[in-house]
Amino acid sequence: MLCFLIKSGFRANPFVAATLIDMQASGEAIEAAYRVFGELIERNLIACTTMINGYIPCCDLVTARRLFDLAPERDIVLWNTMISGYIEAGDIGRAQELFNKMPNKDVMSWKTALNGYASNGAGTACEDCLKSCQKGTFFVE
Secondary structure, eight states: OHHHHHHHOOTTOHHHHHHHHHHHHHTTOHHHHHHHHHTOSSOOHHHHHHHHHHHTTTTOHHHHHHHHHHOSOOOHHHHHHHHHHHHHTTOHHHHHHHHHHOSOOOHHHHHHHHHHHHHTTOHHHHHHHHHHHHHTTOOOO
């Protein structure tokens, strides 16, 4: 199936390409995933998010962040993905910096930040985040 998709041309369909990227990255073939990403005619948000999500388990946050910064657009999912990657790597400082720059936050954004602070022993940051969350439109139960 993979060979058929590659031979038949995925370049014009970023949704098919995102699936190929995910398949390659899930199999720990991040270089192959990036080749698929690199051959895309148009790199949409889904392809970018999928590629960034592939670099996170490889602990290559430098490349993930470079792709994040170069993404043609950023939605809440892409922001949350990158913040979560920093948290998984234990880099709370970069996670917090990116979270603070985030233009719009949803419940998942707040939950990601709170869980990240708590799981990495950043109690004060967790409390501050919870207070900020409660002052806004989101309520944590």
